[in-house]
Amino acid sequence: MRNTARWAATLGLTAGALCGPLTGAGQAAPGSAPASLYAPSALVLTMGHGETALGVTPERAVTLTCAPTPSGTHPAAAPACSELRAAGGDLNALRGTEGVMCTREWDPVVITVDGVWQGQRVSYERTFANECVKTLYGPSVFAF
Template identity: 35%
Template sequence: MVSPKLFGTALLTGAAIACAIPAPIALAEGNQPAERLGLVNLTIHDHATKTFRTALLACGLNTGSHPDPEAACDAIANAEGDIDAIEGDDGMCPLIYAPATVRATGFFAGKPVEYSETFSNACVAANATAGVFDF
């Protein structure tokens, strides 16, 4: 038998979680096709400064915190959801060794996204992923 105190705590916890879940996410203008929809959490761990940055990439949705979601979503879509297959560019980056580990978890086009890689610095990471990790 569940104690009343434990039951009350479970109810309050459930209510708090329910309140924290946002309202349904609306599709962006033009109702994107399913192969362009995605919600991916991105992180950059800067080993030199021991800091983390995060961004939410919401492809085809009216939400997210990525500064250039259209370009990032295009890059992922062109790689068919495989961030490791993105053809990056060789843009100019400082030749400073400041390792940065990037990670992506979520879903794109109905498939799970799991990606993690360490680059020589955050600029190289942004260039190698065509801007996905440029935030």
């Protein structure tokens, strides 16, 4: 049942993130170009404590839209979009500040990311040893 609730929340947030920018948009006149063309970049990020996303109830979920402009419920949308652009949208390539040391405490944090990055489907899950380690990888992206 927990997994069903997680998927329902993820799908609802994804739909809102992807369709939100479309509300109020009018049809372009025949033969005219749209005001702006961009590949959609809208993600839903969740965070919970546990070793895998399966069976873990998300404690926090945010939306992050990076095109045409940074927006969403993510508290640091602009820096998070900048980090993602610098990594080419590859969540595995995110790196944080060098020289930061974390304890070896095992208090696993699971991050999931679902949505679209520059028109391509994204589905990502990663378990970090603790909050400090999570912050090392994508200090803005995973800071919610």
